[in-house]
Amino acid sequence: xxxxLKAECSKEKLKYIRGFVKESxxxxxxxxxxxxxxxxxxxxxxxxxxxxxxxxxxxxxIILEIDVTETSLKVDISDIGLYDPEELAGRNKxxxxxxxxxxxxxxxxxxxxxxxxxxxxxxxxxxxxCSLTKVLK
Amino acid sequence: xxxxxxxxGDSLLISVEGELDASSSIDMDKAIEATINEGIYKLLxxxxxxxxxxxxxxxxxxxxxxxxxxxxGKIVFYKMQxxxxxxLQILGLDKILxxxxxxxxxxxxxxxx
Numbered sequence: 685x686x687x688x689l690k691a692e693c694s695k696e697k698l699k700y701i702r703g704f705v706k707e708s709x710x711x712x713x714x715x716x717x718x719x720x721x722x723x724x725x726x727x728x729x730x731x732x733x734x735x736x737x738x739x740x741x742x743x744x745x746i747i748l749e750i751d752v753t754e755t756s757l758k759v760d761i762s763d764i765g766l767y768d769p770e771e772l773a774g775r776n777k778x779x780x781x782x783x784x785x786x787x788x789x790x791x792x793x794x795x796x797x798x799x800x801x802x803x804x805x806x807x808x809x810x811x812x813x814c815s816l817t818k819v820l821k
Numbered sequence: 822x823x824x825x826x827x828x829x830g831d832s833l834l835i836s837v838e839g840e841l842d843a844s845s846s847i848d849m850d851k852a853i854e855a856t857i858n859e860g861i862y863k864l865l866x867x868x869x870x871x872x873x874x875x876x877x878x879x880x881x882x883x884x885x886x887x888x889x890x891x892x893x894g895k896i897v898f899y900k901m902q903x904x905x906x907x908x909l910q911i912l913g914l915d916k917i918l919x920x921x922x923x924x925x926x927x928x929x930x931x932x933x934x
Binding site: 695696698699702717720721724727728731734735779780782783784786787788789790791792794795798799 | 840842850873883888912
């Protein structure tokens with residue numbers, strides 16, 4: 685099953701996006717907790733794109749394209765913003781150091797990389813794309 | 822998301838209801854900042870009705886842990902739902918933050934050494 689959503693780059697849209705994702709991955713034969721974690725991973729990528737990639741400019745959009753079967757999931761999140769490679773590298777920082785440094789950020793991508801099987805960032809046709817995949821074992 | 826505050830002696834009980842994400846985390850940040858500015862460094866966080874947390878929500882709590890510790894205070898979370906607890910477990914924060922199952926246990930942790 686395929687599903688597509690376009691949403692404005694506003695933080696207030698995140699709840700709506702999570703609802704769309706939750707509904708779209710319903711057929712995935714995963715536990716409720718696994719599905720909630722997948723929704724979280726997608727929420728994190730969308731929040732990064734909205735806040736960091738597009739500075740919550742609601743005249744811009746992010747596009748979610750979901751391709752899901754009972755046992756596999758592929759999600760492409762596209763926007764015209766630019767991702768920060770340093771932010772991607774920051775996911776490797778030790779959690780104890782994040783606490784010590786009083787950081788509010790730097791944990792989202794840790795979650796994304798832990799929950800999904802594969803995470804890929806690339807640029808195609810002037811769009812930044814984050815491609816997430818998960819195959820159930 | 823809704824935040825309810827209740828002063829209990831020298832500590833503050835904060836009950837969180839709903840979803841704590843990149844949008845609503847600003848309100849939680851303000852609530853904790855206001856508490857610290859009042860000189861209260863012992864915080865109990867009732868998570869029974871917290872149905873969702875993203876890294877932005879986690880980040881708010883994490884960013885105050887050191888300041889609160891330096892004031893001999895503590896943040897103790899309790900009654901976490903499985904999905905919320907799993908976020909902290911994935912990050913390894915379940916080993917760093919104080920997490921209790923019940924309010925009674927949380928109060929004991931809050932007031933110990």
